[in-house]
Amino acid sequence: MSPSVPPTLDRPHFIGIGGAGMSGIAKILAQRGARVAGSDSRESETAAALRALGVTVHVGHDAAHLAQDATAVVVSSAIRPENPELAAARERGVPVVHRSDALAALMEGTRPIAVAGTHGKTTTTSMLAVALTALGADPSYAIGGDLDAPGSNAHHGGGEIFVAEADESDRSFHTYAPEVAIVLNVELDHHANYASLEEIYDSFETFVGKVRPGGTLVVSADQPGAVELTSRVRDMGDLRIVTVGEAEDADVRVVKINPRGLAGEVTVLLDGRMLTFTVSVPGRHYALNAVAALAAGIAIGAPARNLASALAKYTGVKRRLQLKGEAAGVQVIDSYAHHPTEMAADLEAIRGAAEGGRVLVVFQPHLFSRTRELGAEMGDALALADASVVLDIYPAREDPIPGVTSAVVIDAARAAGADVTAGPDRDAVLDAVAGMAKPGDLVLTMGAGDVTDLGPRILARLGS
Structure with a gap:
């Protein structure tokens, strides 16, 4: 064991290891010499990158994934108590460590x-x-x-x-x-x-x-x-x-x-x-x-x-106004913005870079609780775009809240004078964006959920 690895984190198991915060801690521990394992709900490029470091990554959640010699189970606040690996750890007396405590230990x-x-x-x-x-x-x-x-x-x-x-x-x-x-x-x-x-x-x-x-x-x-x-x-x-x-x-x-x-x-x-x-x-x-x-x-x-x-060496990070590509004279950019302040800031930045073209947005509200509290402000922010399509709410870790849908955002955007349509069907969204976009326009996929997946598909549709 490397002396820079806390004993509890010598053989850790991460639940949700593919997440941005969790995967980073797992990577550092692996680089310090720990024997790291974990699970995630789906296969991903992040999982593949971790495996390249010698990390064992299981797809899906199952109590059998927790190794008998695991020294700790690392979780984030998004992991629910009924997760089978978390339940198995508690049953076996394996220490459960919050992600922040693991990171704090690495900072020592x-x-x-x-x-x-x-x-x-x-x-x-x-x-x-x-x-x-x-x-x-x-x-x-x-x-x-x-x-x-x-x-x-x-x-x-x-x-x-x-x-x-x-x-x-x-x-x-x-x-x-x-x-x-x-x-x-x-x-x-x-x-x-x-x-x-x-x-x-x-x-x-x-x-x-x-x-x-x-x-x-x-x-x-x-x-x-x-x-x-x-x-x-x-x-x-x-x-x-x-x-x-x-x-x-x-x-x-x-x-x-x-x-x-x-x-x-x-x-x-x-x-x-x-x-x-x-x-x-x-x-x-x-x-x-x-x-x-x-x-x-x-x-x-x-x-x-x-x-x-x-x-000046910093040229960006994925999902923070990241240029995904260009097709038919249209640039597609991805934005992680999901709070109204972030949305307005990114739209103003893109407006300044549009050089006469239009700014078209595909927006996905993130979390029911956030949409309930800030949906009207999200709609106001979308008024900064020339036209927008609003997807259904990305739930992430939350259960639905009665009466809270993306219509909260759409209604507010229309009240602010925005050109906005609902986009529950993703294939229809691709057709709508491809039909609207003209050479010189910028298309922004915006939100903290899986709206990012639409960027390459929009480029493919524009180029077909």
Whole structure:
């Protein structure tokens, strides 16, 4: 057993090992020498990438998949109590470890940077991982999405820095004790776990309170929720606070953002000096994410100018405005956006890159609880597109809620003046999009569910 593997995680079994967060932890453990196994509901490229590392991946859930010598079963909050492998572990007395506890154990002995916020975590974590790698720091990292290939969401590095996405959805980010914490924004989301915005603030305060003594909080100076959080933690212990954004009083102030098609250039005022660097993805919100990454990297010890240049090496992460291809003069782009703020930000970014073409959206609402609470705002966001097709709600881990359907979004979008149609039949959606799209248009598949699968099919239909 490698000394860097906690004994409990020497022979772990992951339930839902194909998930973005779970697969990353499994990958790092395998790279550290643990004998990793797990199961997932379906075959995937991620499963194949894990097998290439020597991980045993079963398809389907069955108590027989749990090895007799398993030292722990790792679960996320999405795993239900009746899962047969989880039930078998409890019956046999095998320790059950939450994903966040496993990740926290891997961070021990490192200098962690934890990236939190309602939106932008994956992108900002990825930017830091890519930039620090380019500088030769060889950081370990765990990201909620793949950088450029299945399995590229995590890495066991030889350096002392560990960059991790910190998930607030189930309060699991309270487990971490970072040297540097980033809070990009604070908004009400995850309605199944938080009853109010006040509960969200309390949760983020707890997260900030976990920062190591003498550590740094990098926080937005622009977003109202982040500004409110800053006021609440201003006098918290031995904590250095660095504000970033376009506000006049920001410690790292964004002076200018210049869009350049599917990229951009940002100028910041840092310690009395102007610093300009390229961001190789479109949109103001991605430029602001890059500035937060810059501030966090500086806080951990990276030279500012070198880090700024290295940030240009980041060219995107899967499902975050990812170009899937072009056919018949139409570009198809995939967006993970599922909260109204994210939707509006991505649509504005794409609008800026459309260069006269139309923006057409295939949107899939994610979660019944989120659609119930934010469906009207989702509809408002779709008004930023030239035309949209709305699929049925992707349930993920939730059971249906009576009366909550994608019609909540569609009705709100139409009330906002949007051109929107329902798309319950996917073959009909393909025909509708192919019929609408003209050379120069951009088609955006948007949502956190399996709407991403439609991108290649739309390209195939356009090219036929």
